[in-house]
Amino acid sequence: xxxxxxxxxxxxxxxxxxxxxxxxxxxxxxxxxxxxxxxxxxxxxxxxxxxxxxxxxxxxxxxxxxxxxxxxxxxxxxxxxxxxxxxxxxxxxxxxxxxxxxxxxxxxxxxxxxxxxxxxxxxxxxxxxxxxxxxxxxxxxxxxxxxxxxxxxxxxxxxxxxxxxxxxxxxxxxxxxxxxxxxxxxxxxxxxxxxxxxxxxxxxxxxxxxxxxxxxxxxxxxxxxxxxxxxxxxxxxxxxxxxxxxxxxxxxxxxxxxxxxxxxxxxxxxxxxxxxxxxxxxxxxxxxxxxxxxxxxxxxxxxxxxxxxxxxxxxxxxxxxxxxxxxxxxxxxxxxxxxxxxxxxxxxxxxxxxxxxxxxxxxxxxxxxxxxxxxxxxxxxxxxxxxxxxxxxxxxxxxxxxxxxxxxxxxxxxxxxxxxxxxxxx
Numbered sequence: 001x002x003x004x005x006x007x008x009x010x011x012x013x014x015x016x017x018x019x020x021x022x023x024x025x026x027x028x029x030x031x032x033x034x035x036x037x038x039x040x041x042x043x044x045x046x047x048x049x050x051x052x053x054x055x056x057x058x059x060x061x062x063x064x065x066x067x068x069x070x071x072x073x074x075x076x077x078x079x080x081x082x083x084x085x086x087x088x089x090x091x092x093x094x095x096x097x098x099x100x101x102x103x104x105x106x107x108x109x110x111x112x113x114x115x116x117x118x119x120x121x122x123x124x125x126x127x128x129x130x131x132x133x134x135x136x137x138x139x140x141x142x143x144x145x146x147x148x149x150x151x152x153x154x155x156x157x158x159x160x161x162x163x164x165x166x167x168x169x170x171x172x173x174x175x176x177x178x179x180x181x182x183x184x185x186x187x188x189x190x191x192x193x194x195x196x197x198x199x200x201x202x203x204x205x206x207x208x209x210x211x212x213x214x215x216x217x218x219x220x221x222x223x224x225x226x227x228x229x230x231x232x233x234x235x236x237x238x239x240x241x242x243x244x245x246x247x248x249x250x251x252x253x254x255x256x257x258x259x260x261x262x263x264x265x266x267x268x269x270x271x272x273x274x275x276x277x278x279x280x281x282x283x284x285x286x287x288x289x290x291x292x293x294x295x296x297x298x299x300x301x302x303x304x305x306x307x308x309x310x311x312x313x314x315x316x317x318x319x320x321x322x323x324x325x326x327x328x329x330x331x332x333x334x335x336x337x338x339x340x341x342x343x344x345x346x347x348x349x350x351x352x353x354x355x356x357x358x359x360x361x362x363x364x365x366x367x368x369x370x371x372x373x374x375x376x377x378x379x380x381x382x383x384x385x386x387x388x389x390x391x392x393x394x395x396x397x398x399x400x401x402x403x404x405x406x407x408x409x410x411x412x413x414x415x416x417x418x419x420x421x422x423x424x425x426x
Contacts, residue, residue, distance in 0.1 A: 055084040055091065055120050056392040058313070060368040064385045064393075066102025073381040074100055074373060075356045075401060078409070081371055082121040082134070082398040086389060093121050095132060097402070097409065102384050106409045108132055108148050115139045115155065122350075122397045125162040125170070130412030133162050133170060141172055143202060147414035152202030160239040161293070169205065170198040171241040171260060176209070179233040183211050185220060190235040195262070197275070206275070210238055210264070213273060217280040222267045225285075237265040240293050244272075251300045254282050254328055261302065263294050270294045270304060272328075284326055287333045289318075293352045302326045303336060305353045308346075315346035323353055323361060337361055339378030350397050357403075364399035371399035 068074065078097045085092050093110040112118050115136050123135035130146030140155040141162065157175040164170055174196050179189035195208040214220060223235065246257035254272070259281065261272050268290065271283035288306035297303045304324045310317035323337040338345055350366030359376045369386035386394045 055395050056389060057367045057369070057395055059388045059391050059393045060314070061370065061385050064387045066098070066100065066382070066384045068100060068382050069379075070375075070381040071100075073360075073375055075358050075360050075362075076403070076405075077401045078105055078404045078406075079362070079371060079384065080124060080126055080398065080400045080402060081384070081396050082124050083369070083386060083396045084120060084394045086394075093136075095121065095124055095134060095398075097126075097404070098384060099406065100382065105406050106130075106146070106412075108134075108144055110134065110136070110142075110144075110148075114142055114150065115153065120395075120397065122159055123161040123172070124398045124400070125164050126400070126402055127164075130409070133164075135159055135162060135172065138175060141170075141198070141202075145414050146409075146412035149414060154198060154202050154204070156196060156204070158196065161241065163240075163242050165243045165258070166245060168200045170196075170200075171243055172196045172198055173238040173241055184215065186211075186223065186235070189233050191233045193236045193238040195238070195241050195260070208275065208278065210236055210262070213278060213280065216278065217273075219269075219271075219280065219283065222269050222285060225267070234266055236267060239263050239265050242295055244296050248296055248298045251298060252296070252328070253300070261294050261296060263291055263304075265290050265292065270302070270326075282328045284328075284331060287326070288322075288324055290349070292350065295353070295355065297325065297355055300327055302328065303353065303355065305351050307348060307351055309348045314344065315348075320344055320346035321351060321365075323363070337363070337374060337378055342374065342378035343372075343380050345372075350395065352397075352399060354400055356401055362399060362401045364396055366395050366397055369393035369396050371396055373401070 078099060080095065080097050082095045085094050094107050096104045096107040099105050117136060117139045119137045119139045121134055122137040125133045132144045133141065135141050135158045138157050138159050140153055141158040142153045143151040145151055157177065158172045160173050162170055162172055174194045176192040176194050179191055181187060181189050193210040195210060196204055197206040199205050240263040242261040244252065244255055244257055244259045249255065249257040259272050259274050263270050268288060269283060269285050271280050273280040288304050290307045290309055291304050292307060293305040295303050304326065306322040306324050308315060308318050308321050315321060322335055325334050325336045345363065345365055347365050347367040352364040354362040356362055361374050363372050363374060370383060372383040373381050375381050386396060
C-alpha cells in the first residue's frame with residue numbers, strides 16, 4: 001500500500017486551503033464562479049416547499065388566473081403585483097400591472113444584473129409617470145422608468161417596503177450588515193436594522209438605528225419577551241415604515257403629519273415615532289403575531305396585517321390571518337377581516353393589505369400566490385392567483401391597486417437618454 005510523501009501531502013493541503021480561502025473571498029467579492037454558484041443555490045432553494053422565503057410554495061387553491069365574482073363591485077384601477085415567472089432561461093423577477101381580467105397591461109422585467117444578485121423582489125412603489133421604485137430583498141433599491149431603464153441604484157441591504165412621503169422622498173427599511181453585541185443587554189449577536197430616508201434621486205438623507213430608538217425610548221423590555229435564539233441573528237425583522245399624511249393627521253390626536261408608523265415582526269411590536277425628535281409617541285404589543293404592513297387608515301385608526309401563524313399549513317388552530325384595526329390612544333382592537341362571509345385567508349409570512357377608496361380591502365395572500373379584493377362585508381369580489389408549477393405556486397410579495405387606466409399607461413414615456421446614476425451609501 002503506497003503512502004504520500006510529506007511534500008505531496010503539504011502540496012495537497014495547501015491547494016485545499018487556498019481553494020477554501022478563494023471560495024470565501026469570491027463569495028464576498030462576487031468573483032467567478034460565485035454568481036453561478038449563488039444562482040444554482042437560489043434555484044435549488046425554490047424547490048424547498050417549506051421554506052417561507054422561497055418563491056415556490058405549496059399550492060393552496062385549485063384554480064388560477066383572474067376570477068371576477070361581482071364585476072359591478074370591483075374598485076376601478078390596475079393591480080400591481082411582484083413575483084417570479086418561470087421562463088425557458090430560468091426564473092425571472094417581474095412586476096406587472098394587471099387589468100381586472102388578469103391581463104398584464106404593463107410589466108417590468110428585472111434582470112439579475114441589476115445588483116448582480118438573484119434575490120427576490122419585496123417592496124415596490126409606482127409613481128404616476130410610470131417610474132417604479134423596487135427593493136431587491138436585502139440587496140438594494142432601484143428606480144426604473146416605465147421602460148425598465150435604471151435611473152439609480154442604492155446598494156444598502158434594503159427590504160420589505162417602499163413608502164413615498166408627500167415631499168417625494170422615500171422611507172425604506174434596511175439591514176445594517178454584520179451581527180453585533182454592541183447594544184446594552186444583548187449578549188447574543190444580532191443584526192441591527194435601519195430606517196432610511198431616501199431622496200427622489202436615490203441619496204440617503206438620514207438614517208435611524210431601530211435598536212437605538214427602542215433603547216432611547218425605554219422600550220428595551222421588548223427585546224427579552226422573545227424566548228430562544230434569534231435565527232440568523234434577527235432580533236427585530238423590521239418590515240414596514242409608513243409616514244402619516246397631512247390629510248389624515250388631524251384625526252390622530254397623538255401624532256403629527258410626517259410621523260412614522262413602524263412594524264417589527266419578531267418583537268410583535270408596532271410603534272409611531274417623530275423622525276425630527278426621534279421620540280416614540282405610541283406603541284402596541286400583543287394583539288397580533290408576527291404582523292406586517294401597518295397603515296394609517298384615517299379616522300384615527302391604524303390597520304395591521306396580523307399573520308397570526310400557528311404552525312399549521314393553513315392556520316387552522318388560530319383561524320388564519322387577519323386585518324386588525326387599532327385606535328390610539330384607547331388601544332381598542334377590532335377584527336376588520338375576516339368575517340363570517342369571508343373565504344379562508346392565511347399566509348404564515350409575508351402579506352400586505354390596502355384600504356381602497358370605496359372601503360374595500362385589497363389583500364395579498366403571499367404564500368398562496370393570491371391577491372384578492374373583498375367588500376365591506378368580507379366577501380370576495382375579485383381575485384388573481386398565480387399559475388401553479390406542479391404542486392407549487394410562486395409567491396406574490398407585493399399587491400397594490402392604482403387608480404390607473406390602460407390609456408394612462410400608454411401615455412407613459414421613457415427616459416432612455418438620461419444618464420444612469422448610482423447612489424452610494426452615506
